[in-house]
Amino acid sequence: MDSIFKPKFFSLLKSGINHKQITSDILAGIIVGIVALPLAIAFAVASGVSPEKGLITAVVAGFIISLLGGSRVQIGGPTGAFIIIVFGILEKYGLNGLIISTIMAGVILIIFGLLKLGNVLKFFPQPLIVGFTSGIALIIFSTQIKDALGIDVGKAPADFIEKWSFYFTNLNHVNYSAIAITLITIVICVFSNKIIKKIPGSFIAIVLITFVVFIFKIPVSTIETFFGDIPRNISLDIPEFQFSELHNYFAPAITIALLGGIESLLSAVVADGMISGNHRSNTELIAQGIANIITPFFGGIPATGAIARTATNIKNGGRTPIAGMVHAVTLLLIMLFIGPLAKLIPMSCLAGILIVVAYNMSEWRSFVSILKGSFFDIIILLTTFILTVIVDLTIAIEVGVVLSALLFMKRMSDIADKRIDNIVDTDVIEDYSLLPQHVGIYEISGPLFFASSKKYAQVIERIGLDYNTIIIRMRHVSFADQTGIHNFKSSVKSLTQKNVNIVLSGINNDVYSDFTKFGIIDLIDSSNIFESFEEAVSYVNQPENN
Helix, strand or coil: CCCCCCCHHHHHHHHCCCHHHHHHHHHHHHHHHHHHHHHHHHHHHHHCCCHHHHHHHHHHHHHHHHHHCCCCCCCEECCHHHHHHHHHHHHHHHHHHHHHHHHHHHHHHHHHHHCCCHHHHHHCCHHHHHHHHHHHHHHHHHHCHHHHHCCCCCCCCCCHHHHHHHHHHCHHHCCHHHHHHHHHHHHHHHHHHHCCCCCCHHHHHHHHHHHHHHHHCCCCCEHHHHHCCCCCCCCCCCCCCCHHHHHHHHHHHHHHHHHHHHHHHHHHHHHHHHHCCCCCHHHHHHHHHHHHHHHHHHCCCCCEECHHHHHHHHHCCCCCCHHHHHHHHHHHHHHHHCHHHHHHCEHHHHHHHHHHHHHHHCCHHHHHHHHCCCHHHHHHHHHHHHHHHHCCHHHHHHHHHHHHHHHHHHHHHHHHCCCCCCCCCCCCCCCHHHCCCCEEEEECCCCECCCCHHHHHHHHHHHHCCCCEEEEECCCCCCECHHHHHHHHHHHHHHHHCCCEEEEECCCHHHHHHHHHCCHHHHHCHHHEECCHHHHHHHHHCHHHC
């Protein structure tokens, strides 16, 4: 148990945290708390629950995730990815069902961690992740059109196509004041950071627009219109359930657990890249599980690691879990003393904030990039995207994983029947001692695909840092999928930034074409790429290359 669950906070306490860093963490935590305020409210409202439930989630889950998590800088709380899941569970099972599903999801996440499944992320290929993330973004965008246009006629249908039909049918009921507020909110969110760096645009938009709407009595719907007063207390709430009905909540619980696990580990990986750190993935899953078990008892909704807020924490100097705990305390104080004023926030302002969130989630650049890649990656991307939007996120993930496995097996079968005639890397030197001491060698012994590429990339980066030049032998790399290209490119970029010279040998035409298409050849320089290992060795032995 000790080797599986090792919270970073307690490890850092043992090693000691200097006072200067604690001060930086406190300041970063306060800033992240301000950033999280409008998002927590917006995510809760968009999910179909009252605003304080988003704040409670950010407070309770945010504190637990920082206290017990496996990352130094992870910020936890409600996220945009959960909006469609929470909304769907509420529609089918009600609030009590959401609470039970979230608690069960927490138990599942703990089991994932205890079974050491923290590295499960590598089995989710990049096109699948981009597919469902882009699909979620489109759904979030579509759910906000009603409030963005100020349509105050009935309730929009849950189905994606029917929802847009409802919007077009009711265009004669738009509120132009609401449209103006939405557009102004988007402009503030996008451009305010060019003028004011430290205060997030979403916070500026909420304060400014709410004040203007209240003073000038602008006729638009507000949070108060839908939810009334916002409570400023946190109370314990025990859900009612019968053991005989628990099986009804297993499917939504699995969905929450899978998405929560994927998003939290993705966020932790991104954070590692920003601070050159290493998170403890199994500890992170267990902490996420504990947070999702405890938070619903206080009225919260599902929580996970939030990439945008984690990045904000890092950029403002946060380097220990203290920042995440301060962020939670900051939100608690805001909720207790300023929370009731949140009822004045216009719904169209929240819609504008969520439209920006949806755009940032969309990963459209990655989406377009994958569409330029292999036929197999395109099938996975589009299938997952369409199923997420039209059918259901759970089905999209399940089908995406199965499809990825099937297509991979087909690829391997096709490659087994091919003779790779363009590889001439057969006559190689056997005595590596003939190489200069500053030259290292690493051979990739198989295809660069989603299940192996992360390990290859990590080893290449680790070995490369020990030498001035590294020869990467690729005679056995029969193909590279989108995830493999993504991970390999990250390692190459990291090494070239540290002035490590990279030389490739034995690369086949298909892999070379993919590397060219996605900019890897530009990073390495085509003059450093050779058909045979002998040519590569000859090149690094030349005096001008030593």
